[in-house]
Amino acid sequence: ARRLLHTGAAYGAMLKMVEAQGGKMPDPDSLKPAPFVHTFLAHKNGKIKTIENTHISKIARLAGAPIDADSGILLHKHCGDQVKKGEPIMQIFAHSKTKLAYAIKALRDLDGIVIV
Numbered sequence: 001a002r003r004l005l006h007t008g009a010a011y012g013a014m015l016k017m018v019e020a021q022g023g024k025m026p027d028p029d030s031l032k033p034a035p036f037v038h039t040f041l042a043h044k045n046g047k048i049k050t051i052e053n054t055h056i057s058k059i060a061r062l063a064g065a066p067i068d069a070d071s072g073i074l075l076h077k078h079c080g081d082q083v084k085k086g087e088p089i090m091q092i093f094a095h096s097k098t099k100l101a102y103a104i105k106a107l108r109d110l111d112g113i114v115i116v
Contacts, residue, residue: 051112
């Protein structure tokens with residue numbers, strides 16, 4: 001699986017699936033992030049044990065993704081990464097303060113990132 005990600009084969013397969021369903025992928029290099037941003041920082045030193053994909057997906061949807069192509073989440077760290085207190089783990093991007101507030105509340109309520 002790592003080889004597929006690193007070689008770009010997984011991205012190519014995803015493009016084919018999107019096109020087969022009549023969709024069109026935006027050029028990632030042309031996207032500018034949505035104007036409202038929240039940076040989630042590590043609350044302690046340690047190693048990221050878990051990032052719950054279902055929680056991240058819900059947070060991204062609350063922020064406006066995929067309807068707003070430039071809304072969603074940018075992960076700076078991944079499972080197994082070492083972090084220092086105060087270091088950015090991820091950012092949430094949204095088109096409105098309201099959507100961002102919903103996403104931040106879900107981030108806090110779901111607590112889907114575990115640092116040990």
